[in-house]
Amino acid sequence: MSHKLKVGELKEQYMTDEEIWRVFTVVLSSKSVKSSTYKYVLMKSIIENLYQINDQYELTYNQLAYSFAKIYWNLVVHHNLVKQNRGPKNARAVTVIQEFQQKHAIPSEFSFDKIQETLQLKLVSFMKSVMKENVFGALYGDTRGQFYAFDHKLEVFRLHPVVHQFMLRYQRLLVNLVNYHMAVMIEELNENMNINFLLNKVESIAKRGSLKRFETILLSHFENKCFYCGKRLSERMGNIHVDHFIPWSFVQSDQIWNLVLACRTCNLSKSDKVPQRPFLDIIIDRNEQLYHMPTESTVLMENYKDKKVILLYDYSIENGFDTLWAPR
């Protein structure tokens, strides 16, 4: 059985967009056996980490398990969608989360972000075992070994470079496809669900509750000014906004190199639009400074390259974010 594999090697031949689409279609459609929502959550986790990938196109199991744990926590505990597989028994990921919540007496209202950091890491490590046992090998089989390689011992996941580029280019479409198919399956498994309501939940499960941590780091390194209009930010509650330079609805992840401090007016008027080109140069300069600062931000900037943000900028426009914004 493919999901018992401990190592999966990558068949590294070139693939055309058409061939990659064909594999994605099979994975997402009823042609592939879906006994649980694992594949969707793994795909969402990969998408969330697309910009964290290193020069060898690798992600660590920890990076992926962090996203995986967050998504399942929010689904199972926060939204109470406990049926995540077919058959009488609960999906292993669900059981692990429920036992964890009980053992540490974590209130159900808590989203993943609210859980204490040491506990978060403990849960991430449990989820990593679940992924090794049930997840990496299963999707590997469905993608016929053409999308990624994995190694349980080294705890490394390596994406095919061509597939990585494909996922960046069609990210918005892929997110929508994965969300839709995942919502359909969750609805089928959990009775009395309404799909519109569910799509909203599925769209936001990977979203962070608070960007406070990034606000603190940015404030400690830079002048207390709006990135866009230059206005001084008052310390009053609710006046300092952390803005995703490239909108969250496109990147689906929170990287410090894509976050800026903004005033309320700019943040609200920008909404989910992409800023005009000159701001791209400004954020690249800002990131260059951040990259060389010897603090917590060094870790957060580990896999940063200015070409990533340029690529992301161009892809977001290609993906329909083409109304470019500037402050009034």
Ligand SMILES: [Zn+2]
């Ligand atoms: Zn402003």
